Amino acid sequence: MSTNGSNGFEPRLIGFLCRWCSYNGADLAGTSRLKYPPNMVPIKTNCSGRIDATHILKALKEGADGVLIAGCHPGDCHYINGNYRTAGRFPLTQKLLEQLGLEHGRVRLEWVSAAEGDKFARVVTEFTEQIRALGPLGWSAQFVDESVAAPAAEKEAVPA
Amino acid sequence: MSKFKFAMYWAGSCGGCEIALLEIKEKIVEVDQNYEVVFWPAATDFKYKDVEGYDDGFIDVCLFNGCIRNSENEHLAKVLRAKSKVLVAFGACATMGGIPGLANVASAQEIKDLVYRDSPSIDNPDGIYPQERYEVPEGVLDLPHMYDTVKTLDQTVDVDYYVPGCAPEAGQIAAVLDVVTAALKGEGPLPPKGSTVGVSPKTCCEECKRVKEEKKITSFRRIWEFLPDPEKCLLEQGLICMGPATHAGCGARCTGVGMPCRGCYGAPDGVLDQGAKMLSTVASIVDAPTPEEIAVIAATVPDPVGTFYRFGLPSSLLRRARV
Ligand code: FES
Numbered sequence A: 001m002s003t004n005g006s007n008g009f010e011p012r013l014i015g016f017l018c019r020w021c022s023y024n025g026a027d028l029a030g031t032s033r034l035k036y037p038p039n040m041v042p043i044k045t046n047c048s049g050r051i052d053a054t055h056i057l058k059a060l061k062e063g064a065d066g067v068l069i070a071g072c073h074p075g076d077c078h079y080i081n082g083n084y085r086t087a088g089r090f091p092l093t094q095k096l097l098e099q100l101g102l103e104h105g106r107v108r109l110e111w112v113s114a115a116e117g118d119k120f121a122r123v124v125t126e127f128t129e130q131i132r133a134l135g136p137l138g139w140s141a142q143f144v145d146e147s148v149a150a151p152a153a154e155k156e157a158v159p160a
Numbered sequence B: 001m002s003k004f005k006f007a008m009y010w011a012g013s014c015g016g017c018e019i020a021l022l023e024i025k026e027k028i029v030e031v032d033q034n035y036e037v038v039f040w041p042a043a044t045d046f047k048y049k050d051v052e053g054y055d056d057g058f059i060d061v062c063l064f065n066g067c068i069r070n071s072e073n074e075h076l077a078k079v080l081r082a083k084s085k086v087l088v089a090f091g092a093c094a095t096m097g098g099i100p101g102l103a104n105v106a107s108a109q110e111i112k113d114l115v116y117r118d119s120p121s122i123d124n125p126d127g128i129y130p131q132e133r134y135e136v137p138e139g140v141l142d143l144p145h146m147y148d149t150v151k152t153l154d155q156t157v158d159v160d161y162y163v164p165g166c167a168p169e170a171g172q173i174a175a176v177l178d179v180v181t182a183a184l185k186g187e188g189p190l191p192p193k194g195s196t197v198g199v200s201p202k203t204c205c206e207e208c209k210r211v212k213e214e215k216k217i218t219s220f221r222r223i224w225e226f227l228p229d230p231e232k233c234l235l236e237q238g239l240i241c242m243g244p245a246t247h248a249g250c251g252a253r254c255t256g257v258g259m260p261c262r263g264c265y266g267a268p269d270g271v272l273d274q275g276a277k278m279l280s281t282v283a284s285i286v287d288a289p290t291p292e293e294i295a296v297i298a299a300t301v302p303d304p305v306g307t308f309y310r311f312g313l314p315s316s317l318l319r320r321a322r323v
Helices: A023-031 A055-063 A082-099 A116-134 B014-021 B025-035 B048-053 B069-084 B091-096 B099-103 B106-119 B170-184 B274-283 B291-298 B304-308
Strands: A013-018 A041-043 A066-071 A108-112 B004-010 B036-040 B059-065 B066-070 B084-090 B133-136 B140-144 B144-153 B161-163 B200-203
Touching: A013 A023, A013 A116, A023 A066, A023 A116, A023 B059, A041 A116, A041 B099, A055 A066, A055 A082, A055 B274, A066 A082, A066 A116, A082 A108, A082 B274, A082 B291, A082 B304, A108 A116, B004 B014, B004 B069, B014 B059, B014 B170, B025 B036, B025 B170, B036 B048, B036 B059, B059 B069, B059 B091, B059 B170, B066 B069, B069 B084, B069 B144, B084 B091, B091 B161, B099 B144, B099 B304, B106 B144, B106 B304, B140 B291, B161 B170, B274 B291, B274 B304
Parallel strands: A013 A041, A013 A066, A066 A108, B004 B036, B004 B059, B059 B084, B084 B161
Antiparallel strands: B066 B144, B133 B140
16 A cells, blocks of 8 residues: 555555445446545445444454444435444444544444445545544554563562 | 362452352352362462462362452462463453453553542542552562553463353352363363353343343433333333343343343353444434434443443453553
8 A cells, every 4th residue: 555644654444335325336436437545445234234333343453543334325224224223323332432542533424325426435535534634543552461561470478 | 089179269359259159058068078279368378379389280170250450460360370270260350351341441540540649539648659669677568560451361361261240140150160070070071161151042131031022212211210110121111231242141130130231241152242232232222213313312321331341341342441
């Protein structure tokens, strides 16, 4: 990946796209030859309602700097109300992430229809810039072996 | 025949697991027939140096409860791992981090600041904090080094079996001891290494006798706000009950007396992150006409970390708040 950011940081993004609307929107952006940053790895899911907080947390833990969830507009979900579930999970997941010290902008929810290639390209562009501004997340790097910092434990008997 | 060697240790824990072991009542006599206690700080007067002096593998079974919160806990985890043939992570703290694991929302320094400086009831004008090393005429005193991140036992050493629960339920403890004793006597196989024992398949809801219908809620309520219907599913009454995302094994004793499940038995098989699963479940049963209204109601859950990760923050995917 090229490094064109001012700080040399290229965001690594994961996008969960529902196959009925948003993934087709992404396809349309491609076939329309719209330009948008190559930072997001798209993952096709059956419905945005399939994405539970586990997928988001796992992506963040495993090195993503940001996660996008995109599904059909309310009323258009192929499974009728899958995206209503998404709508409920999203703010609660945000609240959880905030408690854990993550910035609000790391995770984003968008409704993108199959006809909205332009919107898809715009969302990915915006999101990439947003995460570029936030900087790398590097979640797992914060876990260090604290035992090395501990004083030598082989001291005289301590009462148990 | 000589007795098998038994050890039990508490690391970062409350002592409830020790009591839970005695909850097996007269079965403790059988334990005494089969085992000789070689280390159990709550009950016997062995010193750390006694254990450190044992040969590797000297202890047949060690029930290790409590999380790894400081250097002393870590040291004992490593010693007991080396000295034990079978090391069992016993209870919610050892398996998942437990209640002390909620400390992972802060750093060790933030916790000390709160406890020794900022708490409204503190009167500490000289700003005195506990020191890890202190020299007195008789020599040097030292305290264990407190870590920033609470760990589970298996994030520290290799673990053979897991017995979840806060505390593990007596019937389950007795069953686990029976299996281990039989295996030591050569009368039966040990369960496969790494398995969670002392649980039942499926989720807490399976064991819960309450009537379950369609889960649709329009607001969240808390247990002090009303008297829940004694028959109906607590989740359907707007109480956040962790039952759907919690391993069965406790007999659903809490929900039986009107207290929502808090999730101490951990994630059921196949669930990677108990809190994330429950959060997703809770948010998707909110019933309102528009996505916007659903979002507003879902966001009213007061403390997602404390609610969904009450016992399991250190073993969750993200493990802690950002430092
Ligand atoms: S199918 Fe697109 S959101 Fe459900």
